[in-house]
Amino acid sequence: MTINMMTALDDRICAAVNNIKTTANEYPGVVIIQNLATQRLLYMSDRGLNILGANWEDMAKLTLEEYYIRFFNIEDLNDYAPKVFEYLEKNSPDDSVTFFQQVRSKDGNFRWYNTSIKILMQDDEGRPLLTIVFAVPIDPLESVKHKVDRLLEENTFLRDNYQKFSKLGDREKGVLKALALGKSSQEISAELFMSVATADTHRRNIKRKLGTQSLYELQQFARAFDLI
Incomplete structure (x- = not known):
C-alpha cells in the first residue's frame, strides 16, 4: 500500500517536472523546480546553469540550504525568506510571491533578479511539495x-x-x-x-x-x- 502510494506520488512528480522541461528553455528567464520534501533541486533550465557556471550533476547534489548559501546574497535572503515561508504556510497554489534577489553568476559578481515562486504541486496530504521558480535579470543601468x-x-x-x-x-x-x-x-x-x-x-x-x-x-x- 505504502509502496503504491509512493510510486503514484513519484509518477506525479515526474509528470510535473517533464511538463515544465518541455518549454522551460524557451522562456526569457531562468526556470527552477524545488522539492520541499527532499530539500533539493529537481530541475534548472539550461539558461540558469549557464549563468551560474554549473552542471546539473553537481547542482542535484546540493541541498537547498547549500544552494542558497553558494549562489545567493544571504543578506537579501533574510529579507525575502519570510515572505516565501508565509506564502508556503498559506498553501495557495493559485497565488505566488515575488521579490528581488541577488544571484552570484559564474564571474563571481552578484546580479539582481526579479523572482517569482509558485507552488507547482502538493503532496497526497495537500501540503506544498514542489515549487516552481521563475527569475528574470534586471538591467541595472536601465x-x-x-x-x-x-x-x-x-x-x-x-x-x-x-x-x-x-x-x-x-x-x-x-x-x-x-x-x-x-x-x-x-x-x-x-x-x-x-x-x-x-x-x-x-x-x-x-x-x-x-x-x-x-x-x-x-x-x-x-x-x-x-x-x-
Whole structure:
C-alpha cells in the first residue's frame, strides 16, 4: 500500500517536472523546480546553469540550504525568506510571491533578479511539495536611470511648487491624499469625519490653491510631497 502510494506520488512528480522541461528553455528567464520534501533541486533550465557556471550533476547534489548559501546574497535572503515561508504556510497554489534577489553568476559578481515562486504541486496530504521558480535579470543601468530620472523630476516639481503646497492646511493635505487615491467626496466624508459639503469645499479650495484641474495633477503633488 505504502509502496503504491509512493510510486503514484513519484509518477506525479515526474509528470510535473517533464511538463515544465518541455518549454522551460524557451522562456526569457531562468526556470527552477524545488522539492520541499527532499530539500533539493529537481530541475534548472539550461539558461540558469549557464549563468551560474554549473552542471546539473553537481547542482542535484546540493541541498537547498547549500544552494542558497553558494549562489545567493544571504543578506537579501533574510529579507525575502519570510515572505516565501508565509506564502508556503498559506498553501495557495493559485497565488505566488515575488521579490528581488541577488544571484552570484559564474564571474563571481552578484546580479539582481526579479523572482517569482509558485507552488507547482502538493503532496497526497495537500501540503506544498514542489515549487516552481521563475527569475528574470534586471538591467541595472536601465533600472538606475529610471529611478534617477524620476527622482530628479519629482525634486524639480517639489521645488517649483513648494510655495503652492505650503498654502494648504493639515486638513486640506488629508483631503488631497484621499483625492489622489481616487476617493469620492462621500468616501472622504466618512473617512475624515466631515460632511460631504465640507469635503466638496476642501476639494475646490485645494484645486484653487494648487492651480490644478485634473486628478493627475493632484497625484503629482501628493507624490512629490510624500502624501502617497
